[in-house]
Amino acid sequence: MPVYAMNVFKLPVGICEEINGVLAKFWWNNNEDRKGMHWFAWKRLCLSKKEGGLGFRDIESFNLALLGKQAWRLLQKPECLMARVIRGRYYSDGNILTARVKKKSSFIWKSILQGRDLMKKGMRFVIGDGSIVSAWIDPWLPTHPPRAPIPRTTRICSRATYDMVGWHYNKNGIYSVKSAYWLATHLPEFQVIESPSSNMVLNKAIWKISTAPKIKHFIWKIISGSLSTKETLKRRHIIRDSTCLRCCQQEETASHLLFECPYAQQVWRGSGLAVLNLADPMIPLEEKLETLFLDRALTSFEKNFQTVLWLLWRLWKSRNSLVFQRRSIHWRSLIRYVNRDVMEFLNTQELMQGIFPIGNGGSRPNRTPEGKWRPPPTGWVKCNYDGAFHNRDVSSNAGWIIRDENGTYKGSGHATDNKPNSALEGELQALIIAMQQAWIKGHRKVIFEGDCKEVIDLVNRVTLNFGVYNWIREIWFTLNFEE
Numbered sequence: 001m002p003v004y005a006m007n008v009f010k011l012p013v014g015i016c017e018e019i020n021g022v023l024a025k026f027w028w029n030n031n032e033d034r035k036g037m038h039w040f041a042w043k044r045l046c047l048s049k050k051e052g053g054l055g056f057r058d059i060e061s062f063n064l065a066l067l068g069k070q071a072w073r074l075l076q077k078p079e080c081l082m083a084r085v086i087r088g089r090y091y092s093d094g095n096i097l098t099a100r101v102k103k104k105s106s107f108i109w110k111s112i113l114q115g116r117d118l119m120k121k122g123m124r125f126v127i128g129d130g131s132i133v134s135a136w137i138d139p140w141l142p143t144h145p146p147r148a149p150i151p152r153t154t155r156i157c158s159r160a161t162y163d164m165v166g167w168h169y170n171k172n173g174i175y176s177v178k179s180a181y182w183l184a185t186h187l188p189e190f191q192v193i194e195s196p197s198s199n200m201v202l203n204k205a206i207w208k209i210s211t212a213p214k215i216k217h218f219i220w221k222i223i224s225g226s227l228s229t230k231e232t233l234k235r236r237h238i239i240r241d242s243t244c245l246r247c248c249q250q251e252e253t254a255s256h257l258l259f260e261c262p263y264a265q266q267v268w269r270g271s272g273l274a275v276l277n278l279a280d281p282m283i284p285l286e287e288k289l290e291t292l293f294l295d296r297a298l299t300s301f302e303k304n305f306q307t308v309l310w311l312l313w314r315l316w317k318s319r320n321s322l323v324f325q326r327r328s329i330h331w332r333s334l335i336r337y338v339n340r341d342v343m344e345f346l347n348t349q350e351l352m353q354g355i356f357p358i359g360n361g362g363s364r365p366n367r368t369p370e371g372k373w374r375p376p377p378t379g380w381v382k383c384n385y386d387g388a389f390h391n392r393d394v395s396s397n398a399g400w401i402i403r404d405e406n407g408t409y410k411g412s413g414h415a416t417d418n419k420p421n422s423a424l425e426g427e428l429q430a431l432i433i434a435m436q437q438a439w440i441k442g443h444r445k446v447i448f449e450g451d452c453k454e455v456i457d458l459v460n461r462v463t464l465n466f467g468v469y470n471w472i473r474e475i476w477f478t479l480n481f482e483e
């Protein structure tokens, strides 16, 4: 992909389509399917894996997302050399958001303006003193895409002194090509792609499986109905006879081929896996796949699970040798191949683990470890607070307790306040209330202690969260306890 050129030039639509075409051709031809049949529209494959696609890139949208990055730089770094040169030539009023194409504009500038238009769609203002934001025109509501009012419970910081502009689609408020690409392909005007009919739970599950990529793609094809069995080929008027070549009795559907054909049944029995009902033609294919991929009993043993995956793959391979090479593979040999595949795969995994240790799963410590309460230093009090959040339609609760250096109780309370939009906002709200209460009670040297690491990091400026920026600002202002 010509990514470098796409950073500065907007490729003509024709070329984008041509590149998409080449990629599509490569993908479909590279597979088992010999005729190189394109089973789905390219745009459907461009859906993310979560959405049932394969996560290919739509070239034009990706191009715009890259160009948007240049526009973002011009906006955020107006003093860099590139910005000064372009500003001098094309927008001497200094506002890139309203800049237009002029006579004799360079191709690069015209390209950047197209990226700018995408960037504008994902930009959002955080209102401070309202000096640069026009509340009725500028997008400041955190919607998709951001827009001007009518407001819900967007926090407006009572003491903020400046407006701020950020990128709505990233937590930290900074433009990224990935999120801009997502926006470009999810704008209302982007040609709507029919959401695939396949089972979304299964679809999400397959991409998380630890196995060879070819197996994942193979399973995806089964689920999305694009495995080129005789039945699908007949449905598309490519062949006339769809009888299974193995048993010559039934139609060759994916379900028949992988589970119901006597040959497949023999293989499953011989594999020693205790999976019931797979051969029952009355049970839909989807249900069988759910049993295989979502059933805990089976997936708890890695080896069993891998055997299922490789067995499906080998059944398909063996069908292809029969159809295309007229070569029949005995079911015993097939099981031998499967066992060998599984051993090889597991050994490689083990080796990789040794080289790149993955650690203890993906559990993220969002909560700080709950240690014993420790008293504050002499002359200080400590305020422990916590916020409870149920959902967006219920007011959240906040509680706090203040104790001094000896652990003596100095007051506590709880409050019900606004309806925040998330658990994080609930925590921030609790902190603000606790701070106000401590101040009212006359405490000036206070240590605030909460159990949400995210809040602590945000307040201490370790991380940035654009979405709750006005909450954080409020806390920063309230922090000036000693005046």
Ligand SMILES: [Zn+2]
Pocket: 244, 245, 246, 247, 248, 249, 250, 256, 260, 261, 262
């Ligand atoms: Zn058969």
